[in-house]
Amino acid sequence: MASADPDGAAAATAADAGPHIFVFNGDADGLVGQHILFLELGRPVLRVTGLKREIGLLARLPRLTAGHIHGIDISLRRNLDALYPLLAQGNLRITWYDHHEPGEPPVHPSLVLHVNQAPETCTGAIVNAVRGHRHPLWAALAAFGDNLPATASALASAGGASAHEAQLLKRAGTLVNYNAYGEAPGDQLIPAPELAERMEPFVSALDFCWEASIFGPLAAQYEADQDAFQSLIALVDMPAAKAFVVPDAPFARRYAATWANERALQHPNEALAVLHAQADGGYRISLRSPRREGAVPAASDLAREFGGGGRKLAAGIDALPADRLDRFAERFGIYYGG
Ligand SMILES: [Mn+2]
The missing domain is CATH 3.90.1640 (inorganic pyrophosphatase (n-terminal core))
Structure with missing residues (x-):
């Protein structure tokens, strides 16, 4: 050239x-x-x-x-x-x-x-x-x-x-x-x-x-968005499984994907669920399996239980109704934390 x-x-x-x-x-x-x-x-x-x-x-x-x-x-x-x-x-x-x-x-x-x-x-x-x-x-x-x-x-x-x-x-x-x-x-x-x-x-x-x-x-x-994520409180907080709810706010829409990527790299042995609050009161969920060696439960199988889908290591649920939040948190904890 x-x-x-x-x-x-x-x-x-x-x-x-x-x-x-x-x-x-x-x-x-x-x-x-x-x-x-x-x-x-x-x-x-x-x-x-x-x-x-x-x-x-x-x-x-x-x-x-x-x-x-x-x-x-x-x-x-x-x-x-x-x-x-x-x-x-x-x-x-x-x-x-x-x-x-x-x-x-x-x-x-x-x-x-x-x-x-x-x-x-x-x-x-x-x-x-x-x-x-x-x-x-x-x-x-x-x-x-x-x-x-x-x-x-x-x-x-x-x-x-x-x-x-x-x-x-x-x-x-x-x-x-x-x-x-x-x-x-x-x-x-x-x-x-x-x-x-x-x-x-x-x-x-x-x-x-x-x-x-x-x-x-x-x-x-960027730094303000990072700080906002630092102050999130976990919905599920087990050694091998963490779930966080993020609000439907600009900082979350801008930074959630980057934050989840960085967190997954820093904590490869943890499953991560990020629940994005939606205007209708429900949640859009992104799910990641741990990256550890050996048999890891598939994120896609858990997502399917709630109407979602995806791949083994990363999956999603488009619309979890608000009244199923407790059920999801319980299943997620058992699925990865048990
Ligand atoms: Mn490119």
Whole structure:
């Protein structure tokens, strides 16, 4: 890709013709992926993005007469229905950069795929590689945000970052990723479209890390959310089984998933249930089995007892009625704590 041969360069220039449209996940990886493309290609005519959980973004595009759509850090499989009619239009080119499961995309002359599902890569690193490895520190920030510290550290070293600078990239990646969580747009401190625009002045990822108007408020909110979780009282508090109720509040919608991930890493021998209070008085529950060696009861089997489902190590119950809370707490304690 970084080849200096003149034919290759000419082909790359033709392939880079715009106008460009960026469709990307609103987390650190998606934001960085589109920012590297911004640095390489210039400002897009349109950006389509959202919260981390919003994946089906291609369907949100308005009718386009011409252009080059870049899909960034969103599963192609979840966007295939919207992809076919876009390709059928005949006047659009589509390039996809991602590390999620792509399904079975069509082979089409207007569709170029840069999809790599290797567990150690992320979209920021893929875009950086496609564009000739010119933005390793941005890719490092993305990889830290996607919780790939080994990949991120390697990219930071490749970009000449010191250990301290790598820590700055890690903090920025963590905070930008955290900013993408939530259920409602108002849960976010900086909506992704705004954050993408506020990244535009920064050629250097390290300069971006020092942007106090972004990272000051974001760090303050992150720490306040962490503190709120510290003060939760366990509904079930047994040595091998802990259950917590979290309120239907912005701090919980933003931070519950990150908190549960960190807690599971710190306490691998404990089962964890997080009960999200719902507006109707019921609960949405996420369940994790302990990660210890040997036979562990399947989270999916317990979830099924309450109308849910999932996998052996992680499962969920979408809607537990309020009057079954005591029954769930009792079963959860027996299932994992006994
Ligand atoms: Mn990603």
